[in-house]
Amino acid sequence: MHVGSPACGINAATRSLVRTIIYNGDRIFGVSNGLVGLIAGQLKPMAWSDVIGWCSQGGAFLGMNRITPEGKYPEIARRLREFNIQGLVVIGGFEAYRTVLSLTTERGSYQEFCIPMAVIPSTISNNMPGTEYTIGADTSLNEITKICDLIRDSARGYKKRVFIIETMGGFCGYLATMAAMAAGADSAYIFEEKFNVRDMQRDCANMVAKMSDVIERGLVLRCEGANKNYTADFMQRLYEEESNGLFSCRTCILGHAQQGGKPTPFDRCIATEMGIACGQFIHEQMVKSLQTDGTMLAVTKHSACMLGMIGPEYKYTSVEDLSHQTEFQYRTPKNQWWMKLRPLLRILSTHDSAYTTDNKAPVHQQPVDINCTVN
Structure with a gap:
């Protein structure tokens, strides 16, 4: 079952x-249109040949939406009982994680939920706990970087222009941060790193210093959930005002183009590996949970897990344990490894004038920890 929003690699998984x-x-059933389809009984057996050619295709062929189980437990239990479902795999983003977590917490009330369950994380936002990478994030990052390069190339006929580009990702600034590093952007504004008007004025002063020199074009990225008041339009007007006519400014909201068309080789590979690993996990848990009467009784927390990519390895973490590592209000993990790259991004984007005084003597900078090792 697919739950959430489409991301390249879902079909490969x-x-x-x-x-x-x-x-x-x-035997395996495919559920059409997420939980809505499950409640409606839209389950169909899937055969080996049904998934021919799926590896290279974007989107989600089974269909999906963001509906979660809250308030629909009796209907879901009835369908699981009707089709004798003995294991459930949910592929998708934060809503997929919430779906399995919600069903797990209701095991005491519904025996139909006492089955092995697993989540394969797949979202362009890369905002899920228990994994460092989600399926689809690499394809989206490639698309954003490509669009940034195209926008810069298109501006070669203009003199002194700054582009403000808004990425998706909700409250997670992964895409904005990594795309800024890949595209050589001048700054990237994200929700996780609070900022105010003075910070933007400082960045604009840095842009003015660059534009007063040999730089012709500037690039600023903004995560869509960075700040509800400091919108992309507000930033455009602020940068133009603070430049005193030195450069013009344009805004580009990328929208759903970031979801990409064809998954990258990286997304295809991790999706394929995660699908295989998850299939093995479900099979092993079903063997452990099988009762003498042929029913399933999976009640331990380790029978409902998120399959995550941690460093070079795949790791199963129970959704119950992950709930303590999650900011549910903002749909992000409490700790995100890529935040360690933010100081490096600031260093690389600063104009050289910031490191010297009027007499060109070096300014002693505070040491910055740019250790990017993932523990």
Whole structure:
């Protein structure tokens, strides 16, 4: 079942999951249109040949939406009982994680939820706990970087122009930060790193210093959830005002183009590997939970897990444990490894005039920890 928003690689993960489960000798159903389809009974058996060609395709062929289970538990339990579902894999973003977590917490009230469950994280925002990378984030990052390069190239006929580009990601600034580093942007504003007008004025002064020199074009990225008051339009007007006519400014809201068309090789590979690993996990948990009467009784927290990519390894973490590592209000993990790259981004984007005084003597900077090692 797919829950959340489309991301490139979902179909690749589904393909490998389907074939792994069939290889293990089990039957698999595909649910159309997420939880809405499950409640409506839109389940169909899937065969080996049904997923031919899915690896290279974007979107989500089974269909998906952001509906979560709250208030719909009796209907979901009835459908799971009707189709004798003994294991559930949910592929998707933060809503997929919430779906499995919600069903797990209701196990005491509904025996139908006492089955092995797993989440394969797939969202362009890369905002899920228990994993450093989600399926689809790499494709989206590639698309944003490509668009930034195209926008810069298109401005070669203009003199002194700054572009403010808004990325998706909600309250998670992963895409804005990493795209800024990849595209050589001058700054990136995100929700996790609070900022105010004075910070933007400082960045604008840095831009003015660059434009007064040999630089012709500037690039500023903004995460869509960075600040509800400091919008992209506000930033455009602020930068133009503070430049005193030195440069013009334009805004570009990228929108759904960031979701990409075809998944990158990286997304295809991790999606395929995650699908295989998740299929094996579900099979092993079903064997452990099988009762003598043929029913399933999975009640331990380790029978409902998120499959995550931590460093070079895949790791299963129970959704119950992950709930303590999650900011549910902002739909982000409490700790995000890529935040360690922010100081490096600021250093690389600063104009050289900031490091010298009027007499060109070096200014002693405070040491900045740019250790990017992921523990």
